[in-house]
Amino acid sequence: MPRLIAGRKPLVLVLGSLLFAVLVSLLLVFRGGRRSKSSPPVAATIPIIGGLLKFVKGPIIMLAEEYARLGSVFTVKVLTRNVTFLVGPEVSSHFFKAQEADMSQKEVYQFNVPTFGPGVVFDVDYSIRMEQFRFFTEALTVKRLKSYVDFMVEEAELFFSKWGESGEVDLKLEFEHLIILTASRCLLGQEVRNNLFEDVSSLFHELDNGMLPISVLFPYLPIPAHRRRDRARKDLAKIFTTIIRNRKVSGKLQPDMLQAFIDSKYRSLGRSTTEEECTGLLIAALFAGQHTSSITSTWTGAYLMSCKQYMPPVLAEQKAVMQRHGNKLNFDVLSEMDVLHRSMKEALRLHPPLILLLRYCHTDFSVTTREGKTYTIPKDHIVATSPAFANRLPYIYKDPNTFNPDRFAPGREEDTKAGPFSYISFGGGRHGCLGETFAYMQVKTIWSIVLRHFELELISPFPEVDWNAMVVGVKGKVMVRYKRRPLLVD
Template sequence: MELSDLAKALWLNGISTNVMLIFLGTVVWGSLIILTLLRRRSRSLPPVVNTIPLIGGLIKFIKGPMLMLADEYQRLGSVFTVKIVTKSITFLIGPEVSAHFFKAAEADMSQKEVYQFNVPTFGPGVVFDVDYSVRMEQFRFFTEALKVTSLKRYVDYMVEEAQVFFSKWGDEGEIEFKSELERLVILTASRSLLGREVRDQLFDNVNDLFHDLDNGMQPISVLFPYLPIPAHKRRDKARRELADVFSKIIQNRKSSGRIETDMLQVFIDSKYRSTGRATTDNEITGLLIAALFAGQHTSSITSAWTGAYLMRYKQYLSEAIEEQKTVMKAHGDKLDYDILSEMDVLHRCMKEALRLHPPLIMLFRYSHSDFTVKTREGKEYMIPKGHIVGTSPAFANRLPHIYKDPNNFDPDRFAPGREEDKVAGAFSYTSFGGGRHGCLGETFAYMQVKTIWSILLRNFELDLVSPFPEPDWNAMVVGLKGDLIVRYKRRALTVD
């Protein structure tokens, strides 16, 4: 064979080999695709709620989200999808199916996409208006401001504010309890978080501005946060004026060299580890607003519900009063962080009120990848990438397979030896969220409410005059509907 013939043969053999490799590669790749599709098909998609085309489940949400969840949970089980306009929202109800929701990494399940409606309120450059790495650094600032050494100082401020506030009540009378608690909570939060300057000189102004900012978050804001409605215009004006107020306070502190022991000071002193730069005035303002916004509603609502249940169920009120006597016998009239931490009965009453009435009734994430969940019954569902994934603390906290007589107020369900929230495993109790995005202010909230109720129990007899309240499902943060009228009579608790 000549060299040219040999070269030709080798060349043809090379083509055949390449063709064969391409063919085999195509077969393998095609097989993998088929297997993936078959695997995805074997993991069924969640059942879909029957809704009107285009507007989808919007009407069901408007009529009542909790009613919708109750109906569909009964009909479809713990995993189901609701289509709203172009969005698919898949709900995961209960600890058996919600672990990925709480534990997933940000790359797989994120908050930013679904909480953009907060940006006009908190402002640019903070929380949900920044990427994950910056947001985690900002959350580190919150963690620093809420560490135990700081909380101990904050409790002292809370005690002082509450004592002054209640000293202005008469010897006896009737009050609208809910509004009184709202005002006290924002007073204690203002002193602890916003600082002495706001509390002593600018409280009324800041309180009015915050009220407009708060009322600017309407249900329609979730879908259309920049819609030019009157509430949004007042919100934006209040946000600009708050920025001016805080900017002056921040500059005054920096120029005077004065160091305070509040959250504002922590934010002023904070620096980003990734760049070494200090926080800007705009960032400090946004972080303070976010902190106050998160804490005010949760604490005032929890204080009101706790009181409503204590006044309705006198046996728990008696137990809480006896606990105060025990604490006072050991420590006298003093109240501080460590003493409040001893109050297990009051803690359980608060926790049970929060189980029944968590202020945030739904939590949402955006899914960046497919994932699988398995129900108690053994059914597996594949949740597709691109779905909004939701869970409901308000609904999951009342599941009868976790909590005995779940609609009853029973603080003893959290007592040692029973602890119903731990029997079914993690995420059985989610009033403060959980996992990667658990509430940073949980301990602050417990200390704040315990302070208020310790002083109330020690100094007043309380009776509920108005009917027992119902939840206000029309609010963004679900509190109590209508007035909460309470009759009080001043008295000093004595230790036997």
């Protein structure tokens, strides 16, 4: 018996030492009632399925629930992945500013590859992708933007000249048609706009319908929508290959984005872009801009017609601009429209088309919340932030769910006073939207012409959000009664 007891002493000592170590660790972590560096809290989920069900009921609903329960940093397990959310400018700085080696896009946006095509954007290494982004930047210089705006004005004036003296229209549908017209003219080229518009528009529609929520997880799933997407992608490639070859043979240059891509050259590879790359870059450009512009145009109008106190200042600005410049509309004239710009910006704050931005984390990093809690986000997590949720944080924006363009007026500037990345409708940092100026100019052009020529009244209920779309837009029709007005300067 004594031998048995003596044999147990080492085990007791070991267990006691382990218990002591655990207690000391807990004291160190929770000393003073505050956490030191630790992993983010994890949302309660069902095993295996994880947080998939939380996403099914809606990302914004899920974010609101977990933010209220866990704070501005938390992890949701989705199948085999850990998705860590960073909500608010205090914790999202690294998300926007990190080097590609630390946090990258490629792994989380692979679902775009079947649509954009091989060899472009998320199907290439970072160094090549950065060169391709340079092609976009060079295609959107101020000089080129000025010529694009001239095309936008021509297309919009022609489009609205076909409206009658009065009538009723679905504004959402009208803007969708107009945006694809202006995009065809500015981005795809005159050959498409004049001769192939219906064919190309129909093919882009099939591409768009082939990007479904399930496509994010299973982009190559053999379903009818994906098969139609793939056929449309091949047909578009044939159309653009023919156009590119004809341009090269004729030697005639065109002032559009397609020409900019044809003329682009890789510095690291020492060669020009291929026909397939030009096609993929064009598709990526159209996808990036088409939905943003049509959705923002529709929300801007819906709010201005519903929140009637903000329409008179917008009209007064148009009148003042016309008194200075007459009927002339160009890049410089549009740049003077600060009141209209703030209305568009506020519509985008409330309804950014992309509700989630994603990155793949390659290295551990730490964030500190407003409350002083520090968390370490482990590598291999998918890191996410939400423009739709972060743009409505009440400690940044007063009455955040209310449309109020004056929050961006000089002296108030709620989006900048709270610090960088307080307004993220266009993303920010290393991967901010390259087409932001193009989008603002496109929407300003449309609304300048509408406001100068028509009185508008929203006759359908204020629109709801279509949460079922990949790019979150406007649900249902937006019916408007219009009547031609005398020129504002009369």
